[in-house]
Amino acid sequence: MARANDEAAALIQELADLLSITGGDAFKIRAYEKAARAIAGHPDDISGLDLAGLRKIPTVGEAIAKKVLDYTTTGTIRQVEELRTQIPAGVRALTAIPTLGPKKALAVYEELGISSVDELAEAIKEGRLRGLKGFGAKTEDNILRGIELMRSSGERVLVDAAAGVADEIVAALSALPQVERCMHAGSLRRMRETIGDVDVLAASTDPHPIMEAFAALPLVAEVIVGGDKKTSIRTDRGLQVDLRVVPPESWGAALQYFTGSQAHNIRTREIAVKAGLKLSEYGLFDADSGDLIVSSTEEEVYERLGLPWIHPALREDTGEIEAALKDELPRLVTVEDLRGDLHSHTDLTDGIASLEDMVAAAADRGLEYYAITDHAPNLFMQRMTDEKMLAQREQVRKLQKKYPGLVLLHGTELNIDPDGEVDWDADFLEGFDVCVASVHSHFTQDEAAMTRRLVRACENPNVHVIGHPTARSIGRRPPVDADWDEVFRAAARTGTAMEIDSFPDRLDLPADLIRRAKRFGVRFSVDTDAHSLGHHRNIRYGVGTAQRGWLTPDDVINTWPLERLRAFLRKDGAR
Structure with a gap:
């Protein structure tokens, strides 16, 4: 953008x-x-x-x-x-x-x-x-x-702001003849929720013209420090970007070094020391002779340390080393695994694109099924009525004929009221293919009240997904207080999925709660909650959060074939 x-x-x-x-x-x-x-x-x-x-x-x-x-x-x-x-x-x-x-x-x-x-x-x-x-x-x-x-x-920015800058810089530098490889690293590659500064890594035997081109990019407001090994700039939006250029033969070691968190890198260096090795951004060396052993790929570096390659999203020293040593690392979910999207909005409520345009965007993503879930009437500012929703349902049915390769699901995003009730009665709700239920008000209820509220929503047989469960807005609104273990027990018992909302200021559930929920057997839905055509691109951030939560494709219901998903939505015990 x-x-x-x-x-x-x-x-x-x-x-x-x-x-x-x-x-x-x-x-x-x-x-x-x-x-x-x-x-x-x-x-x-x-x-x-x-x-x-x-x-x-x-x-x-x-x-x-x-x-x-x-x-x-x-x-x-x-x-x-x-x-x-x-x-x-x-x-x-x-x-x-x-x-x-x-x-x-x-x-x-x-x-x-x-x-x-x-x-x-x-x-x-x-x-x-x-x-x-x-x-x-x-x-x-x-x-x-x-x-x-x-x-x-503090001075941190949301992940999408950092990714936008990083993508622009990587694209510009990759076009230079001197650049053999280029990509972002650091906390952005690990898909942290907020980013302090952006790390970009390039491989080249001729770094000087690369650094000159980097410092001359239109988005540069200030060159903080310059050099052939590292140049740091501040963009016109105030974000610091550090570019490091390494020899091509050091690419793998440098990428591993500048991607991992400090704690992860300490653990890998400890493993190296115990094996009589020395690990740095230039390679893995024999500690006694100083001879280079491996450095060109991350896979080589990890393999020589006795580890499989560890996905960047896991490199936080939160158990990934132990799992790797036991060969128990999960095969993490990817964007390509997603067959559908179960949460999106049109201009019928607070979206800004038409139903047909949103469906076309879903088709362009190659999805197999797509749910339209405009807001229910208790979110008064959206002015929803029974008649409007039923009219949209008929529009969806007509539009289905135009997209035979994309199954359209008609749904709604319900409002979980302070007592855990939702919009519409059971008879009306049974007409929807999928119902997402979310907290949109009364965010400051105490822990006991909020827990009862969410548990009751899970127990509603017509609620399939709890949308953005903590209701947080990163940097603007804190998460609600709840006994999450109790909520997750209820979700697992009732077959209610917890959403991972891909909006960059939500990323909700967050990764730490995803891991807790998974231990209770909860299933998840990774959705865009798209309100515009451009929001479909946010799916990368939701998937990144799911990866940080150690989720596999089987944990995520919208990776499943449609019939398996429909069985889950019927709450008939399908897992």
Whole structure:
């Protein structure tokens, strides 16, 4: 996606946020938020579009299109600049706290003069917020959790932001005649949820022109340090990228060295030392003579250490060495294993693409089956009705004739209410092929209440998948509190799958909970939760999270043939 799309979307979203602070019209705010998602998800570069072209983007009307055109011609949106001057910088700083809404940010600024995150944290500790209307002990706890969440994310970015930069750099460098091999390494190759900096590795006998080309890329804002072995830059989005160029014969050792976590690399070096060897980014050497033994491929390095090749997603020292020594490493699920997608949305609710366009995108992915799961009526802002859903079902049936090689499933994403109930009665729900049920509200329930809520949803015979189970938004909203072992027992007992949502700010279930759930015999569904055509590409991040959770294809229900999946959805004991 072109960076112009992201920047314009960020400005439109900021406009929505600023209007929230100033008490703007709620309908208009939602329209801006939806348009921001549409612009970010638009597959083409918006920078060359005129007003008519911008208006063709779903949910972008003439007023919003003019604002985007303002950005593409001036680099900013004048209304955003005007609102920024009306709202104190301190209030805008406070709105960065995930759990503090704009109205509360304005209240603490006006009532107590608080204009920074540190001041707010100190005020809570001193009990100074207790006298403000709407600020109780629970509110304070939530704000403190939000501050902790914001601080923990630091300068890290979501995995998709890092992957976009890495893909662009690898493609540019791979085109150079001096480059024999090039790929990203580090935490991005391990598919961590957030990335501090991007590591790129290239193999060449002539590094100097590669480093020059790297430093001259359009996305480079600053060269931090330069050299023929390593050059570090900062991109125009603030992300640091380190490029290392190694001799071709050292490729495998370097890739192994710069991919593994520190803990994993310590373990492999310990194995090397015990075998009388020395392992570095240049190769595996005899410790006494210094002679090179192997270095050209990762497989050779691991094999000489007495280990099979270990998948990058597992290289965290969380049991992969022990499993490798016992020859018990799993065959991890891949994108190619997926036969279907069980969670996606259209413009009937909060998606930005039509039903037919979303189905076409699923067909382009080579899927065998695809579920449309628009929101149910209890998510009031989506304005769903029985009639709209039944009309869509008929559309799906008609569209099926156009795609004989892709089985279309008509589903819905239900809302799990505070008591564990879901939208619609059993009779209506039985008409769906698949029902995903998710928590969309009341995120701050205590552990006991949230556990009962999720268990009850699992026990509903018409609920097949629990969508984004922890309801977290990375860097913005913490996961809900629940006794996950109890939830996973219920899911395994009832034959209810836990979703791994591929949205980069969700990746939910996270890897640690995936491994816990798997021990209880839970099955999983790796879905895009796509709201636009571009979101289909996010599947790589969901699969990466599944790999970090040690999942095999058999653990994931949407790798199964359709008949086996249908048996599972009937909850008739199929595993």
